[in-house]
Every structure is written in C-alpha cells, then in structure tokens.
Amino acid sequence: IHFNLLYRRQGSLRTVEACKELGIACLAYYPLAMGLLSGKLTPSALRGKTDTRSVELLRYLEGGKGGGWPNTAGDIPEGGIRTLLIALEEVATRTGRTPAQVSLNWIMCKGAIPIPGAKSVLQVRDNAGALGWRLSKEDVAVLDVAADVLEFEFRGSGFQTADSKFVGYGFERWRLD
Numbered sequence: 001i002h003f004n005l006l007y008r009r010q011g012s013l014r015t016v017e018a019c020k021e022l023g024i025a026c027l028a029y030y031p032l033a034m035g036l037l038s039g040k041l042t043p044s045a046l047r048g049k050t051d052t053r054s055v056e057l058l059r060y061l062e063g064g065k066g067g068g069w070p071n072t073a074g075d076i077p078e079g080g081i082r083t084l085l086i087a088l089e090e091v092a093t094r095t096g097r098t099p100a101q102v103s104l105n106w107i108m109c110k111g112a113i114p115i116p117g118a119k120s121v122l123q124v125r126d127n128a129g130a131l132g133w134r135l136s137k138e139d140v141a142v143l144d145v146a147a148d149v150l151e152f153e154f155r156g157s158g159f160q161t162a163d164s165k166f167v168g169y170g171f172e173r174w175r176l177d
Helices: 012-022 052-062 082-095 099-110 121-128 137-149
Strands: 164-167 170-173
Touching: 052 082, 082 099, 082 137, 099 121, 099 137
Parallel strands: none
Antiparallel strands: 164 170
16 A cells, blocks of 8 residues: 555555554555655755656655646645654654664554665665664654644655556546545
C-alpha cells in the first residue's frame, strides 16, 4: 500500500493496523515519498528545473498553487512540508540517524515493511541503516503530530495520483468511505 509520513489517511494507517491484527505482512511503497522524506531534496536543488516531477516536489517542499497538467500535487499551503521536515531532522539528530532511516523506521514501528527505492549503493546502505533498532514511542508521537498538522497528503508527482488507478484508457478515482 502507499504508506509514509505524508500519506497516512485515506485508510492506509487503518490497513496497516488491520494487517497487524490479522498477522498479515503489509508492504509500504513510496516510503520516502519520492525522496521528500530522505532529507536530501532541497528547494535550491529543485528550483529552476522544469520537469513535472521536480516542479511538483518543489511545491511539496515550499507550498504553492498547482496548475497545468497533470497537477498531481495540487495546491499546497505556504510552507509545504517544512514543519514535518524539521521534526524529522530533530528526531534524526537525537537518534544519530538520517531522516531517511527515521522515515523508514517509523513505517516499521507502525507495523508495515517499507520497500524503498535506491539509485546508488550509498542509498542502499542508508536505507539498510533503518534496520536493527526502533524509534521510541515518544519519537513516533512527535512525527505523528508533525504529520497530522499538515492539511494535505503526498498524492504523488507526475502522471498518476495515489488515489487513482489506470483503467483501460483513463483514470478511475477511488476513496475510502
């Protein structure tokens, strides 16, 4: 399922909890929200790029109005995910880990198995650093509160949103009632 600190509503957290109760392993894709939760994406690195992915990831980081097509991110309030990133960095510093490791470990603390992508050996090693330890209940709570404050969730970037699937020649939107 799509599950991370930026995508917990829409039934994702409830699905993880139900899987735990039933003894079913739950895999979490987009665990680092396309790099937003890695601590490595910065506005200065994305500013000036014109590809859809970079433009939308920058909007998540800073906030701003969506426009054009596909406009996956939509409108993001001023400041974007800054408050969550600050909390993530504080927990990472306190635990002696990287933001990516803390983000992945948060998923494991919730009961899911993150399946992060990696483009280099360095990223594989960083991701593996999320294993063999657990965040304290207090650190999990700090991250939960920081994520709860956000008025939006990570819907993806680019062609397909997290709340739709490609069916035939179009998209079918779904929601959990």
